[in-house]
Amino acid sequence: MQSPIESGAADAGAAAVVGVLLAAGGGTRYGMPKILAEQGEWLRAGVAALTAGGCGRVFVTMGAAEAEMPRGAEAVRVPTWDRGLSESVRGGLVRALDCENVVGVVLHVVDIPDVSAPQVERLLSAAGPTPGSLARVSHFGHIGHPVYIGADHLGPVLDSLTGDRGAGPYFAGRHDVIEVECGDLGTGTDHDFPRR
Template identity: 40%
Template sequence: MSTAGVVLAAGAGRRYGMPKALVRHGDRLLVQHAADTLRAAGCTRIVVVLGAAADEVRAAAPDLPETVVNPDWATGMASSLRAGLAALTGTPATAALILLVDMPGVTPEAVRRVIGHSAPDALVMGGYGERRGHPVLLGRDHWAGVARTATGDRGARDYLRSHEVRTVPVGDVADDYDMDTP
């Protein structure tokens, strides 16, 4: 099975005060950290969806894998999710692993565990105790439905709530903290 990785990194980071893709995390930017996580986990192709300050992000992180710019980034995460899935259309990917740029606690091991369930009909989320969260795996059979129902900042949430989703425990190797404020 071929699993592609998609980093959603298009937002302006209003609550944070700047685009999170440009935030430093250790010696790298968050966007580089997210791409490195997917690479280390074995994703066969990685697409980084940019929007706010896209040119600045590309200049600051020239080592990013394939990037696409979401012209509708200001409408919320859903448009970035659609842009990422659209970039995978016509590829041999059987599933897409979705990772948010502002979750540096998601590790390659957590991603590998979720990717271990890749299939065209897969819907898988990382589990943190009683909570489900990222990373999220969307099998190719679900891409059109996710794209059709994704709105605003809800992303695939409504679609996932209306379908059976496998939860894979990852809380022992990752955390689901998202960086909303400095």
């Protein structure tokens, strides 16, 4: 069966850790696709955090809207974005699996713009990064993004995806997830609604 995700051809290049910025949604509550929010500043900030934080390749999922990719990022078009967050996650992970020598994937979301490279670095340091690790950032005890998914978990995470849920249910069912406190580095606040 052919995937509905347009992921492109496999690469010959090696990338130990791949970053995926989830940005395919329509941003219904926000009033516009968040990939375009703040004139693209959130998109640029997310890509910069992943790139400078230690991800060898960075992919951005697009669906409801398209945007010019910041330097260092590649687009993954998700035509089924309107089926929910799971399709954006699926698109990014399928594309990451096309890369060679992947140890793990850092999943991040475009609507948490205060995540910085030091948070990604801390996450990767805690995760190893190894193929068997699972780790997620928390801010003042509140779990959130980004998360690290070791390569051994990518298949099971893909199998668990459904509807408007991402990797959260897979993480919730595990007792080996490394929690990485980053409240000293940012708030981790997601922006579901526009500023007033």
